[in-house]
Amino acid sequence: MQKILSRVAMIALGLAVLAPAQVKTEVPPVEASAKPATVEPIKIHGAALEGNLEANAVERDVLVILPPSYAKEKKRRYPVVYALHGYSIGAEQWSKEIHVPQTIEGAFAKGAQEMIVVLPDSKTVHNGSMYSSSVTTGDFEQFIARDVVAYIDAHYRTIPKRTSRGLVGHSMGGYGASRIGMRHSAVFGSLYIMSPCCMSPRGGGPANPAMEKALAAVKSPADSATLPFGLRAQLATAAAWSPNPKNPPLYLDLPTKDGVAQPDVMARWTANAPLAFVHQYIGNLKMYRGISMDVGDQDGLKNDATKLHEVLDTYGIANSFEIYSGTHTSAVAVRFQNYVMPFFSKNLCSGTNCQ
Helix, strand or coil: CHHHHHHHHHHHHHHHCCCCCCCCCCCCCCCCCCCCCEEEEEEEECHHHCCCCCCCCCEEEEEEEECCCCCCCCCCCECEEEEECCCCCCHHHHHHHCCCCHHHHHHHHCCCCCCEEEEECCCCCCCCCCCCEECCCEEHHHHHHHHHHHHHHHHCCECCCHHHEEEEEECHHHHHHHHHHHHCCCCCCEEEEECCCCCCCCCCCCCCHHHHHHHHCCCCHHHHHHCCHHHHHHHHHHHHHCECCCCCCCCECCCEECCEECHHHHHHHHHCCHHHHHHHHHHHHCCCCEEEEEEECCCCCHHHHHHHHHHHHHCCCCCEEEEECCCCCCCHHHHHHHHHHHHHHHHCCCHHHCC
16 A cells, blocks of 8 residues: 555656746747747637536637738748646746747747747646546547647648647646647647656655545545645546546545555556556657657656657657756746747648648
8 A cells, every 4th residue: 555655646746846936937038030929819619628527617728829920921821839838837827937929939030930839728626637538627638639729720820730730748738748649649740748747657755644634635626726736736637547427526536545545546547657658659659750858957857758768769769858957947938949949840841841
């Protein structure tokens, strides 16, 4: 039992490491030659989220950043990058962390091809969807891969081909980019994973009876708002990975019940770990035009990111991987402008060369 409890604690730590400095990011210098992009706040109906047991919003906020030429070049079509936010924030705060539109404008000014960038909101009652498929939270995996993509293709001048769509995410969003990227290579053609959390269940550390007691005391979704960050992350994880429609009021199963470990629940959590299921999707990953990953050298998630890179290398899947100088959040805006956008500029096709 202690081993299972310690794994639970470490999964929570994988999310809790995200908390301390989420909006304290370095701002790259303004590029003097940058032209203004347009930010459009919109709503997208999530058919995949209908009927979710947490009553998470089905009409979701989405920010669409249109490149400088979009309004004038009426016949031009553009590649699209979908950028997934981390745990405890939504699209609006994510936009501030990566300092858009400044970083997008800066990337274009420095030579990146123009593209549309989409920031969908996937925050839930427990602060994060894990971009997973759950009757409790709603199917956020399909919301991103199907609902959002379909809406953007229908309402904007996109190049509606997988080779012209990129997927990137940071932290919980990095988990989402990993998960969705592996499962939906028919939708996306290039993949960038930033400081991904929750890649594998982890062992080590003592059991925590106080944590179990605090979680057991939560009797409604509203109660979770008063929990510490790590415990709220536990509920988000359980809602995403061990939903139970017959267990109201939270409609989830925790890995312990009355102090007794629940191995079947932990098995469900393990089944949602990308480092456990990556081997099933090697063929899908080989379809990508480009895969890149990065993580800070002071980031507690560095080891798991390295493991994913090593798995891809083992299978001969071309990918780039960098451990840069920084914490979990410190350089995310700089990385977005100077690495993420140029990566997609190189790997997303545009015009007549798209296949």
